[in-house]
Amino acid sequence: xxxxxxxxxxxxxxxxxxxxxxxxxxxxxxxxxxxxxxxxxxxxxxxxxxxxxxxxxxxxxxxxxxxxxxxxxxxxxxxxxxxxxxxxxxxxxxxxxxxxxxxxxxxxxxxxx
Amino acid sequence: xxxxxxxxxxxxxxxxxxxxxxxxxxxxxxxxxxxxxxxxxxxxxxxxxxxxxxxxxxxxxxxxxxxxxxxxxxxxxxxxxxxxxxxxxxxxxxxxxxxxxxxxxxxxxxxxxx
Numbered sequence: 437x438x439x440x441x442x443x444x445x446x447x448x449x450x451x452x453x454x455x456x457x458x459x460x461x462x463x464x465x466x467x468x469x470x471x472x473x474x475x476x477x478x479x480x481x482x483x484x485x486x487x488x489x490x491x492x493x494x495x496x497x498x499x500x501x502x503x504x505x506x507x508x509x510x511x512x513x514x515x516x517x518x519x520x521x522x523x524x525x526x527x528x529x530x531x532x533x534x535x536x537x538x539x540x541x542x543x544x545x546x547x548x549x
Numbered sequence: 550x551x552x553x554x555x556x557x558x559x560x561x562x563x564x565x566x567x568x569x570x571x572x573x574x575x576x577x578x579x580x581x582x583x584x585x586x587x588x589x590x591x592x593x594x595x596x597x598x599x600x601x602x603x604x605x606x607x608x609x610x611x612x613x614x615x616x617x618x619x620x621x622x623x624x625x626x627x628x629x630x631x632x633x634x635x636x637x638x639x640x641x642x643x644x645x646x647x648x649x650x651x652x653x654x655x656x657x658x659x660x661x662x663x
Contacts, residue, residue: 440591469651478555478637478653479592491648526591533649534641535599537582540591 438463440541442527448547449517455546457512461529462539467491468510469538470502471526479526485510514546522548552576553640555654562628563662570623570657572638579641579649581614581621586635586656628661635659 441460449455461468467486471479481494485504499515508529514521524545528538554573562568572581580599584592596605598614598621605612609632611624625632636657644650 471653476656476658478655481650481652484648484650486648491646492644492650494650528591528651533579534651535580535597535649537594537597538651539594540584542589542591545589 440527440529440539442525442541442544444544445542446545446547448549450549451517451519453517454513454515455517457514457525457527457544457546459510459512459527459529459541461508461510461527465529465531465539466508467530467534468504468508469528469530469534470510470512471528472496473524473526473543475523482512517548519548522546552652553638553654555638555657557657558655559658559660561660561662564630565627568625568628568659570636570638570659571620572622572640572654573620574640575619576640576642577618579618579643581618582639582641582651583612583621583623584637584639586637592637625659628659630661630663633659633661 443458469484470482473479483493484491488504501513504510524543526543527541530538556571582597583595586592596612601616601618603614609626613622639653
């Protein structure tokens with residue numbers, strides 16, 4: 437049973453560009469959450485999608501946006517990239533409020549130069 | 550203000566020693582989850598504790614949820630080099646409109662020296 441799949445694994449972008457990251461959740465999971473993790477820090481919550489709608493959002497600017505598709509897969513878009521956006525972006529899927537825990541993908545390492 | 554305070558931030562011990570990692574908050578959580586993360590990988594769930602006072606054991610790892618469901622601890626007995634990694638605690642909290650949010654602490658970076 438495949439877990440959470442993220443693509444691409446690594447990405448290098450230039451300041452001001454736009455980027456799209458993709459995530460396929462674990463089979464049976466209907467909720468997708470996105471996190472940003474700086475080096476040596478814990479993951480920071482960006483937003484969560486359920487039933488194709490953004491259900492809640494962390495303290496991130498509007499440059500960060502997302503989408504969930506009918507098959508529960510999700511995209512994270514970041515516009516007008518800044519150097520500070522360089523981080524590991526993690527996608528996590530869950531079901532039933534997440535009480536049983538989240539399943540994380542291996543992440544996308546984004547470097548902005 | 551960090552919702553979850555994790556301590557210590559760094560821990561370097563010799564193989565065979567015992568250690569405890571603490572996760573504290575002023576908030577009440579629906580569940581407290583512990584994850585372990587290797588470099589370049591996503592966090593992997595170790596355990597979820599839901600009931601106040603709950604204790605769960607996973608081989609040499611013992612997890613405890615505080616009676617008030619605000620804090621938790623992870624105790625490792627006879628640490629092995631394979632235990633090396635970043636240990637993250639995360640609290641699941643109701644955030645309104647039927648949704649729950651999982652918030653992470655900053656993590657404890659454990660190094661076990663052979």
